[in-house]
Amino acid sequence: MTTEMRHTTSPVLIVGAGPTGLMLAAELSRHGVQARLVDRRSGPVRESRALAVLMRTLETFDDLGLAGSVVRDGVPIIGIQISDGADEVASVELGKAESPFPFSVALPQSRTEEILLEHTTRLGVEPEWGTEVIAWRGDGDSTSVIMRRADGAEEECTAEWLVACDGAHSMIREAARIGGAGHDLNRTFLLADVRAPWRLPRDRIQVIFGGHGVFAAVPLPRPDGWRLVIDYEGDDVHELGPHPDIEVFRRLVAAETTLDPALSDPLWTTQFTARQQRAERFRSGRTILCGDAAHSHSPVGGQGMNTGLQDAYNLGWKLALVVQGAAGEMLIDSYEQERSNVAKQVLRRTERATKAVTLHSPVSRMMRDGVLHLLDRIRRAEEKVVRSFGGLNIEYRDSPAVLDRWQAAGPSGPAPGDVAPDGFLRDRNGYETLRHLLRGPGHRLLLFGGQQQPAALAEAADRARAVLGSLGRVFTVVRKPMLDVPAGVFVDQHGDVHRRYGADRPAMFLIRPDGYLGLRADAHDVTPLREYLDRLRQ
Numbered sequence: 067m068t069t070e071m072r073h074t075t076s077p078v079l080i081v082g083a084g085p086t087g088l089m090l091a092a093e094l095s096r097h098g099v100q101a102r103l104v105d106r107r108s109g110p111v112r113e114s115r116a117l118a119v120l121m122r123t124l125e126t127f128d129d130l131g132l133a134g135s136v137v138r139d140g141v142p143i144i145g146i147q148i149s150d151g152a153d154e155v156a157s158v159e160l161g162k163a164e165s166p167f168p169f170s171v172a173l174p175q176s177r178t179e180e181i182l183l184e185h186t187t188r189l190g191v192e193p194e195w196g197t198e199v200i201a202w203r204g205d206g207d208s209t210s211v212i213m214r215r216a217d218g219a220e221e222e223c224t225a226e227w228l229v230a231c232d233g234a235h236s237m238i239r240e241a242a243r244i245g246g247a248g249h250d251l252n253r254t255f256l257l258a259d260v261r262a263p264w265r266l267p268r269d270r271i272q273v274i275f276g277g278h279g280v281f282a283a284v285p286l287p288r289p290d291g292w293r294l295v296i297d298y299e300g301d302d303v304h305e306l307g308p309h310p311d312i313e314v315f316r317r318l319v320a321a322e323t324t325l326d327p328a329l330s331d332p333l334w335t336t337q338f339t340a341r342q343q344r345a346e347r348f349r350s351g352r353t354i355l356c357g358d359a360a361h362s363h364s365p366v367g368g369q370g371m372n373t374g375l376q377d378a379y380n381l382g383w384k385l386a387l388v389v390q391g392a393a394g395e396m397l398i399d400s401y402e403q404e405r406s407n408v409a410k411q412v413l414r415r416t417e418r419a420t421k422a423v424t425l426h427s428p429v430s431r432m433m434r435d436g437v438l439h440l441l442d443r444i445r446r447a448e449e450k451v452v453r454s455f456g457g458l459n460i461e462y463r464d465s466p467a468v469l470d471r472w473q474a475a476g477p478s479g480p481a482p483g484d485v486a487p488d489g490f491l492r493d494r495n496g497y498e499t500l501r502h503l504l505r506g507p508g509h510r511l512l513l514f515g516g517q518q519q520p521a522a523l524a525e526a527a528d529r530a531r532a533v534l535g536s537l538g539r540v541f542t543v544v545r546k547p548m549l550d551v552p553a554g555v556f557v558d559q560h561g562d563v564h565r566r567y568g569a570d571r572p573a574m575f576l577i578r579p580d581g582y583l584g585l586r587a588d589a590h591d592v593t594p595l596r597e598y599l600d601r602l603r604q
């Protein structure tokens with residue numbers, strides 16, 4: 067007897083409950099859209115995989131109230147020590163970057179996903195495990211897939227929007243015939259999560275350029291726990307199998323470093339070949355690619371999971387507004403434009419870094435070591451490297467989803483498309499950071515009034531509120547000291563936040579839900595705000 071296929075519909079179907087899919091489901095829910103989230107796995111991931119939670123991701127987690135768990139459960143990393151096996155040749159201090167989180171956190175991906183899963187579940191979305199998408203069809207205004215459950219039951223789901231978060235080997239990307247350039251870097255890395263009796267600082271990553279290749283050790287959140295990442299040159303790589311024996315790692319530690327090779331208790335070992343790949347489009351009709359499905363790269367620099375999480379954080383609010391009919395498809399296109407540019411940069415950077423750290427000829431290694439010495443001396447370069455690997459230099463100034471209507475001559479401060487600056491302000495409850503005062507979904511509009519009384523901006527605030535409607539909240543920031551601070555007003559007594567925004571006269575800054583500036587304009591004119599919102603509706 068054959069069972070009839072079930073037919074269902076959904077406004078948004080997310081395929082893949084890895085970090086990207088979980089983040090996207092949570093972001094959609096936070097912005098008022100309940101998506102379906104399916105994954106062919108029988109449950110959450112157990113492998114430690116991505117270890118680095120980088121600065122911009124920590125800032126994002128902070129916005130979602132998750133940074134505390136991530137920092138508590140992981141190992142904060144404040145620097146990288148680079149040596150040639152005997153002496154330190156360079157060091158990188160992550161604290162050089164201006165961020166509320168001037169460090170990275172080493173946390174196994176399994177725990178990061180657990181934290182995200184709890185968050186997603188709290189927001190009302192339960193992943194449907196054991197549900198595999200086996201066929202895809204996309205046409206015009208909808209897209210449909212056939213899904214098969216573990217018990218063999220099949221379902222055809224028609225979705226207004228389908229988001230493929232199904233990883234680097236995305237079946238949906240293939241089915242939608244979205245091509246893309248990809249190439250192997252021909253570098254194989256061996257990886258092991260082990261215990262080691264090393265007396266090394268546990269707040270730093272060790273990178274050792276040994277006789278044959280590069281060796282990195284990252285502290286893991288368990289006693290004496292280390293993640294080893296070794297660039298492997300041997301011809302016998304296939305004989306090592308998918309999970310190389312711990313003896314291989316002991317041998318390499320003894321041969322390449324002066325560290326004690328008495329490794330024990332391997333939780334996970336693996337090997338992988340670095341591959342660079344980016345989809346030529348992140349969208350085909352109503353199907354959108356996100357995370358590794360759209361781009362994947364060498365793990366040097368720990369960018370993969372972080373980039374996927376930022377994709378989802380960028381797409382979530384946009385897709386929610388489109389599904390709710392409050393915005394047009396231009397906003398989805400802006401996701402593609404903003405994030406494919408980021409992916410391009412990440413690919414370029416990780417490829418360069420991978421090639422640099424895995425140089426094998428003695429001459430090129432000497433050159434690399436020379437560059438490292440130089441880098442160690444040029445602190446500005448160090449700060450740039452830290453910012454770029456921490457994800458802090460990402461900006462969307464060329465995006466269609468931002469607008470600059472600031473009329474002042476020689477504007478200073480951040481431009482639309484930059485991350486909204488933070489700072490301390492006082493509201494009716496006391497001092498707090500701006501980013502925490504603004505927490506919550508939707509746009510946030512700041513009216514800077516300088517030395518004016520809040521009342522002088524009341525009319526402008528009311529007009530802005532009327533234009534913004536349910537899309538966001540309006541706040542006034544003034545420098546005037548006052549005893550009783552009214553609701554919706556922040557006091558910037560010393561003018562620090564005004565300075566950070568370059569608000570040397572009454573100004574309006576609209577902060578998008580993902581923390582980037584969407585609009586900069588004069589405080590008293592709502593025409594630019596209307597123009598910005600009209601853009602979103604295109």
Ligand SMILES: Cc1cc2nc3c(=O)[nH]c(=O)nc-3n(C[C@H](O)[C@H](O)[C@H](O)COP(=O)(O)OP(=O)(O)OC[C@H]3O[C@@H](n4cnc5c(N)ncnc54)[C@H](O)[C@@H]3O)c2cc1C
Pocket residue numbers: 081082083084085086087104105106107115116117118175197198199200231232233234236237257336338356357358359365367368369370371372373374
């Ligand atoms: C060894 C290793 C080390 C890494 N180290 C780092 C690091 O230090 N830092 C970093 O940022 N990144 C790192 N990465 C990369 C990181 O793991 C990925 O970038 C990240 O997992 C991507 O998340 P994602 O959600 O986009 O895809 P994935 O995590 O791959 O999730 C895709 C999900 O889709 C599901 N799926 C696939 N096809 C279907 C289908 N047809 N139907 C239903 N479900 C489907 C899968 O079961 C899976 O759960 C590492 C990766 C590896 C392998």
